Amino acid sequence: MARFDSSPGKADSPDSAKPASAGKSAEKRKRSRIVAGAGITAVVAAAVLIPLSLGSPTPAPPAASSPAQSAPALAPAEVGPPVTYYKQPGPPAGSPLEKVEPLKVDVSSDLVGTSLNKGTMGISLEATDLADPDLSSDNASLVKLLKELDQPVLRFGGNAVDRRFFWTSTGEAVPADYKGDETHPVKAVGPADLTRLKTLLEAGDAKVTLTVDLGHYNPARAADMVKNASQILGDRLLSVTVGNEPNGFVFNDVKTGSGYSLEQYIRELKDYANAIYAVAPNVPISGPGTFDSKWWQPFVDADIPQKKILTFHHYPLSDCDGKVPQDSPTMANLVSRTMHDRAAEYQNAALAVGRAAGLETWIPETGVSACPGSNETSRTHASALWAADYALTAAQLGITRVSLHSSLLTCKGGPPLSAVCSAGAYPYGNGKMSGRANFFGLSMVAGLEAGKFMKLNSSGGGLAFSYALQNADGSTSVVIVNENDPEKAAQTFVTLNLPGKPVTGTMTQLSGPSYSAEDQTVIDGAKTEPKPLAKRATVPGFAYKSQTQQFKLTAGTVTVLNFKY
Incomplete structure (x- = not known):
């Protein structure tokens, strides 16, 4: 087996890498209260959710950009802060939008027997x-990268x-x-x-x-x-x-x-x-x-x-x-x-x-x-x-x-498969490191909480892989790696069945415009670690105290969802 040597002699030339190239439901579902969330997107203060047509008899919640409607007045004790829904990127303009089979994930309260530490x-x-x-x-740049890997x-x-x-x-x-x-x-x-x-x-x-x-x-x-x-x-x-x-x-x-x-x-x-x-x-x-x-x-x-x-x-x-x-x-x-x-x-x-x-x-x-x-x-x-x-x-x-x-060599001219690299002139650069x-x-x-892996069953979703963790505070984290082509695939409709009835659901997401895109991978829209859990936005269409959550995920993403009960 060949070995990747990250020394200068294995560096590539700048030009050597080439890119690869039904009907709507008539009923409206009312929410009994508004659940608090935080994050990076515009505030949506609606308490009524309108199902989306997905070519499936199962109604879906609205995207984050759906227009809000006025909710019936609630008693003061039932009204919380405005909800901030996560706004994920959609497929690129002009995409063929090839349909992806809906993804169904059933998370069990049973444990696998392994942990993420x-x-x-x-x-x-x-x-x-x-x-x-x-x-x-x-x-400082290298210290920052180490902290982003959380005790690496x-x-x-x-x-x-x-x-x-x-x-x-x-x-x-x-x-x-x-x-x-x-x-x-x-x-x-x-x-x-x-x-x-x-x-x-x-x-x-x-x-x-x-x-x-x-x-x-x-x-x-x-x-x-x-x-x-x-x-x-x-x-x-x-x-x-x-x-x-x-x-x-x-x-x-x-x-x-x-x-x-x-x-x-x-x-x-x-x-x-x-x-x-x-x-x-x-x-x-x-x-x-x-x-x-x-x-x-x-x-x-x-x-x-x-x-x-x-x-x-x-x-x-x-x-x-x-x-x-x-x-x-x-x-x-x-x-x-x-x-x-x-x-x-x-x-x-x-x-x-x-x-x-x-x-x-x-x-x-x-x-x-x-x-x-x-x-x-x-x-x-x-x-x-x-x-x-x-x-x-x-x-x-x-x-x-x-x-x-x-x-530790330079981003330009240094080993192209390195996870980190230095700015500056080849080969040793100026020591300013980036990921x-x-x-x-x-x-x-x-960025995930330390937790115990939970058993789950998943079906559909095309090229997607799902994981779930039981965290120390009793919450559940679900990770969905959606490897469908971000240039061609439509968003995947997800039905997630949880082991409890959550009162909050938050989201953070890694995304990029294409498989071959270089230096364009972002987390929550920026080249940095995931937002802290307390500052994350609410899952689009989050259903308060419902074991079944439904939402869409853009292709070419890694999405971390956290649900507290």
């Missing part, structure tokens, strides 16, 4: 990025760690056998870099997982790094991994001369683990961090003294030369039910190994594709839809950490 979402970077002075609390994990590893990363706590010179070039320089990292990193972690309320160099066999040096990291970072250090993707060492010029094998990896893993345990016994070892499932069980079975965490890397569309069409990074593959189902199958395979051993399972490095340079999925709104659905699928199955592999479309997909998931 704060800190599930994260960003993966190259180990050499530890030397970058921009990893500091002084970098920063993971440092990537291809660089076994090639161009040199740890030293004494300031010694980099040995001659560490090879780099102008666009892939060798970087020395020491305790001062970890001290600076800690300021960023504290300012952004983040944690970290590190990778030590296995390409240059040196257990003592790795142990010294972990000892310093444990002392400096404290409980913000979650784990350490020995080597990055050791299953690929024989293919990518790390240990070609020795014919590196799984058996050799296990022997070296034990050497590293024992050396680390002697100086930092409380730091767990996570691994094997491979893209080959054959390495999972041997890692789990390895006799090492530390607590272990099973990790694997996953880039679903990484057939870079087109030999396996279903694995090629094309838009058709990205926005497909097959993509969703195959990801869940692979995640479940890893979870089965981890659960049998009583281990947590993480995905510390993932992305749409590991292919270098641009392809038609790069930087696109479709990647935001994928990121949200991929992360929610993983969390619902039981995976507790998911990190998108990224780079790309896939980052905002993660942000939608990170």
Whole structure:
């Protein structure tokens, strides 16, 4: 499997990415009261809702822009503040408006048995990025991004760690056998870099997982790094991994001369683990961090003294030369039910190994594709839809950490699949970081309340995926990832059956004009995290104390609904 290297040598050229290209009900339903809401749209003070014709015998509530009618006077005790309904974007002008089968979602009070916790979402970077002075609390733009992921994990590893990363706590010179070039320089990292990193972690309320160099066999040096990291970072250090993707060492010029094998990896893993345990016994070892499932069980079975965490890397569309069409990074593959189902199958395979051993399972490095340079999925709104659905699928199955592999290099010229990038001139820019479309997909998931996944049944809706969470306050959050084509598909009529009778229903939404749109993904109309729950607008047509809610959703969106009872 090919690997996405977020170093400058894998950058794309600016021109290399190309875009993919019945009758109305006569009855009016009266509301007994007006429910308060807040948000970004115009106030609608109506208490009478007029059904919409949807080509279906089931009447639908009005869109947010429907004209209001006067309601019968209510007693003062029944009148609340004006309702602000969420105003989502409609399909682009001139769209064919292909009809989408209505979506029906029945949420059960029964639980799946897994949870979504704060800190599930994260960003993966190259180990050499530890030397970058921009990893500091002084970098307000990076602090902001971390806060938008709500207690994320920063993971440092990537291809660089076994090639161009040199740890030293004494300031010694980099040995001659560490090879780099102008666009892939060798970087020395020491305790001062970890001290600076800690300021960023504290300012952004983040944690970290590190990778030590296995390409240059040196257990003592790795142990010294972990000892310093444990002392400096404290409980913000979650784990350490020995080597990055050791299953690929024989293919990518790390240990070609020795014919590196799984058996050799296990022997070296034990050497590293024992050396680390002697100086930092409380730091767990996570691994094997491979893209080959054959390495999972041997890692789990390895006799090492530390607590272990099973990790694997996953880039679903990484057939870079087109030999396996279903694995090629094309838009058709990205926005497909097959993509969703195959990801869940692979995640479940890893979870089965981890659960049998009583281990947590993480995905510390993932992305749409590991292919270098641009392809038609790069930087696109479709990647935001994928990121949200991929992360929610993983969390619902039981995976507790998911990190998108990224780079601190520039937005223009840097790795096109990176979730974050820097403004300024290539390659290192000015350190002013911003999120790309896939980052905002993660942000939608990170903005959810911590909760327990609820069982549900869904049918219809075309290319749509639904999730539900029982929150600590008893409310229900429902997420609908509507992957239907935003340029062609009509809005989807949704019938949502809840386990209770809500008194409020609010909404936030990620949207974009097309699958291929670049730098146009927004949340609630802006390039930022979802609005706080208390400031969100009311679900259009919200029915007070009704277990059945009906509304429309625009295609190409991720919508988070919250209902309080």
